[in-house]
Amino acid sequence: MRTRLLALLIVVPCVIGALYLGKSAAESEILDRRQPPPGIGDRQFVPGPDPAPPNVVRARLLRAYALRDIGRDHDAARAFELAARREPRNWVIQRDLALALARSGDVEGASAALRRALTLNPRLPIPRGFSF
DSSP, X not given: OHHHHHHHHHHHHHHHHXXXXXXXXXXXXXXXXXXXXXXXXXXTOOOOSOOSOTHHHHHHHHHHHHHHHTTOHHHHHHHHHHHHHHOTTOHHHHHHHHHHHHHHTOHHHHHHHHHHHHHHOTTOOOXXXXXX
C-alpha cells in the first residue's frame, strides 16, 4: 500500500508537469505563428546599438569563464571583449579581460584592459605578472 501511495506521489506531479509544459509549448508555437517578427510591418521598431537583453552579459561571461577553464584563452578573450563592450564600466570584466588577453599573448591589450580596470577601481590589486 505504501509503495503504491509513494508511486502516486511521484508520478502524478510528473504527469501534471509534462501536460503543463506540453500545453505551454503548443500555445507558444501558436503565438509565434500569429505574430510577425519585430520590424516586419512595424514602422515604430528601431533597433538600438545592442538590442540584446541585459542577461546577455551574464551568458557571455559564463561562456568566457568556461572557455578559459578549458584552456581556449583566445576564444575566452574574445568572449570577455564582447561582455566588456556591453558593460564597459564593470571593473571585474575589465580585469578578467586583461588576464585572458595576457594568457592569449596580447600583452598590449592586457595592459590597456588592466588600466581601465584600475581606473574604475583604484584599490584593485595588480595581478601577478603585470607591472606598471
